[in-house]
Amino acid sequence: MKVVFRFLWIIVLILIVISKGGTMVYAQQTKVDSLEKAVRANPSNNDQKARDLFFLAVSFISSNPQKSLVYIDQALSIENNIKGKGIVASSYRVKGAILNILARFPEAINALNKALFIDKAMGNSYGIAGDLSNLATIYIYQSNFPQALNYYQQATKILEQIPESDPISYKDRKRDEAAIYGNIGLVYIEIGDYAKAIEHFEKAISLHEKLKNNMGIIPSLGNIGNLYNRQKNYQKAIFYAAKSAKLADSLGDKVSFARETGNMASYYSQMGQYDLSLNYSLKAIALNKVLGNTKSMGYNMQNAAAGYEKKGDLAQAKLYGLGALKIGQDLKIPEIQRDASEGLSKLYEKLKLPDSALFYYKNYAMFKDSVDNSKKRDEIARLGIQYEFDKKEATYQQQQSLADEQMKQQRLQLALNAEQLNASLRLRSLQQVQLQNEKLQKEEKQKLLLISINSGKLQSVKVKQLSQQQKLDKLELKQLWLYAILIVLVLSSVLLFLYNKYRIRQLRFKNTLEQQQAAQLNSELSYQNQLSESELKAIRSQMNPHFIFNVLNSIESYIMDNDKKVASRLIQKFAALSRLILENSTKSMVTADREWKAIKLYTELEAMRYDNAFSYTFKVDDTLELKEFLLPPMLIQPLIENAILHGLIESLQTDAHLAVALDIKADHICISVKDNGVGYQKNTKPLLPKGIKEKSIGLKSILERVEMINKQNNGFKASFNIRVGENDRGTIAIICLPIIKVE
Incomplete structure (x- = not known):
């Protein structure tokens, strides 16, 4: 019995960027x-x-995640009309979180990557941290713990490096941190x-x-309960789970309430109280079905x-x-499949079906090895050590930067002192x-003799001065040339930017086209695989072991x-029928005469095997040439x-009769098979020889084909x-x- 313990916070960072130079948060x-x-x-x-x-x-x-997805899709439908790209990024981020709750992981990753790109x-930086955190929660759901831890550590570094002067409030940053x-902590729980x-x-x-964030306390209580569960202290585990569920119910958090249930x-179940366990399991299934949380339903169905099984209702x-196995296969979650x-495997062993028990035990062993892969634990430990080293190195760099800044300030102070000294010298000069001027004024008469020289x-x-003016004119001319060259460089840069933007759009268009072609090819391969499986079922239906065994016994x-x-x-007749079936099985369509011959041989063998206990007729439209059109093989038998x-x-x-x-x-053409037997709705006890099957044969295969x-x-x-x-007799x-002619 396993516990659904991934109590993930949904990190919805609702930062809306208005422009490159400023941000605002919808505070109310x-x-x-x-x-x-x-x-x-x-x-x-x-x-x-x-x-x-x-x-x-x-809100x-x-x-109600389904309703939330409707609103966010409406917001993104007008993406091209939105000027503030921060709104678009935040909308893609929230859409990724919603799709994660609904276990639609590929779509969630796609939405979050779009948010990360914007x-x-x-x-x-704040938005990037939110994108990485939401991506990490998806990788936890997919059991990719090294990648999840890597993204969480990157997000933590980014939040720690956001300066205090950033418009994002301290409270918002601490909440996300x-x-x-x-x-x-959830990743470390996973590795023990x-x-x-x-x-x-x-x-x-x-x-x-x-x-005072009660919504954040809800998963904290649940995680503590899970730790007690890992230590087999189930009473305390139930206490904290119930406390978390009560708080979630009071705050209207239906997702957390369903999880804790x-x-x-x-x-x-682990305490042996199976009636209570089954009651809570069925309640959780109903809650998660309303929420559309398929992944949690997988765990709940396994608990149910x-x-x-413990109550004996096998x-x-x-x-x-x-049902739990199918959900695990659809969502590709190894823990559920394990x-x-x-x-x-244990159930089929009780039902005395050893083949089925062995088959599911092999599946269990395969998925157990996948989940317990030691390489994931080594990678997580390495990332944790690297994270601590990076954190210490960042601290050292900050200290070094502070020392360099102090050195610069000391140098500036020395330069300021030197400048003050120079000012004192200039004042003295x-x-x-x-004083010299005063002396010159006293000697004014003597200087009159020097007037001519001064002139x-x-x-x-x-x-x-005239020469300097000419040099100044030349300098202004050179400046004009410099401005002209700068204008040419700016225009060239703009043109180069526009050209690169055009190339990027062309590459995006090519990438989208290749993705569409890959999706179409995948759809065709899926159809071919379904067709092959259906034809294989048809072969098994015609050549079932009971029929072969009974014919050989009759011979x-x-x-x-x-x-x-x-x-x-x-x-x-048996050899001819076997040859026709094997030849027809290699083709998806065969001529009608070959298929008609095969079913006639089969009917003749059955009549001989049952000592002609029934009569039969095969009637074909007189206007129809069987060799001229095609039929799917092994469909009528x-x-x-x-x-x-x-x-x-x-x-x-005595008048038992079969008419084909x-x-x-x-x-189109129609093939009818009529009999005057007991009828398919009669509930009579069959009196069949040993070896005759009691269930309808091949009807599901016919519907699929x-x-x-x-x-x-x-x-x-x-x-x-x-x-x-x-x-009211027979069937x-x-x-x-549709009519398909032979080409």
Whole structure:
């Protein structure tokens, strides 16, 4: 019995980037009815409408994920009209979180990668951290724990490096940091390192309590319960699970409430209280079915299967066990497939079906090896060591940067002191000049003699000024040339940017086209595989071991009675029938005459085997040439077999008769198989010889092949139906197929 313990926080970072230079957060949660009214009253597909739809989706993410997905898809439908790319990135991020809850993992990864691409282009560190955290939760669901831990560590680094001056509030950052700590703890639970898990859970709980974030405390309580469960302290595990469920119910968190309900079912089962376990399991299945959480339903159905098995209701246990296995296969979750295979192996052993028990035990062993792969644990340990090393190295770099900054400040202080010294020297020089001027004024009369000399010097100065003006004009001309060159470079850069943008669009278009072609090829391969499986079922239906065994027994009986002539006829007909079946089985379509011959041989063998206990007729439309059109091989024989074994042989009447007819219509042909036996709805106890099957043969295979024929043909739709014969006697089975001519 396994516990559904992945109590993942949904990290929905609702940062909306308005422009490259500024951000804003929708700080106030508007009432749902007000938002819906605002959306209806807004006829324009603008940013405000996208915001309202976004917050409507966030309002329902934990209570009604399906409804939340509808709102977020409406917001993204007007993506091309939204100016604020931060709104688009946040919408893709929320869509990824919703699809993760609904176990639609490939779609969730695609949405989160789109958000990551936009956030990286905008340089939005907070958004990038949210994208990586949501991607990590998906990888936990898929048991890819090394990749999950890697993404969580990257997200933590990014949040720690966001400066305090960033517009994102301290409370928002701490809230998301707490959620990441909790999710890293889940990874350590998975590998059995409980000490590390407790360390991270305590960090998460402490932050959530400081922030008064009760929604974050819900999974914290559930995780503590799971730790007690791992230590086999089931009473405490149930206590914390119930406490978490109660808090989730009070806050309207339906997803967490359903999860904890399923966990309590597992805890009670391990305590041996199977009635309580089964009650909680069925309740969790109903809750998760409403929420669309298929993955959790897989775990809940396995718990229910175990509960029914302990109570002795093996039929219900088998039903829920197979349901859990199918969910695990559809979602490709190895843990569900492992647990379901283990439960089915034990169940079939109780049912005394050793072959089935061995088959599911082999499946269990295969998936157990996959889940317990030691390489994942080594990779997680390596990532943890690398994370601690990187954290220490970042601290050292910060300290080194601080020391370098202090050194720069000291150098600046020295330069400032030198400048102050130079200013003092310049002041002293100025004082000396003033004294000199005073002396010159006293000697003014003496300087009059030097006027003529000074006039000559003045003329020289003017000439120098004229020369400097010419040099200045030349410098301005050079500046004009420089500006022209800069303008040419800017224009060239713009043109190069536009050209690169065009190339990127062309590459994206080519990539989209290749993806569509790959999807189409995958669809064709899937169809071919279904067709091959259906034809193989048909071969098994015709050449079933009972039929071969009975024919060989009949041949042996005639030989022992020295009726060599009849024995020889039986051998010849059986050999001809075997050859026709094997030849026809290599083709998807055969000519009608070969198929008609095969079913006639089969009917003759059955009549001889039952000592002509019934008569038969084969009628073909006179206007029909059997060699001119094609039929799917091995399609009619199961109806003849059912008519003989379940109708004519059981009736014990002297006028038992089988009628097979082939009629042609305007655009299709119909093959009818009629018998006047007991009828397929009669509930009589069969009086069949030993070795005769009691269940209908090949009808499911016929329905599958009719469905595939309809997928392949766009014209007349093939059909198959069974009804009671005339006068409430016997059975009439009719198959109608489109006419396919031989080319």
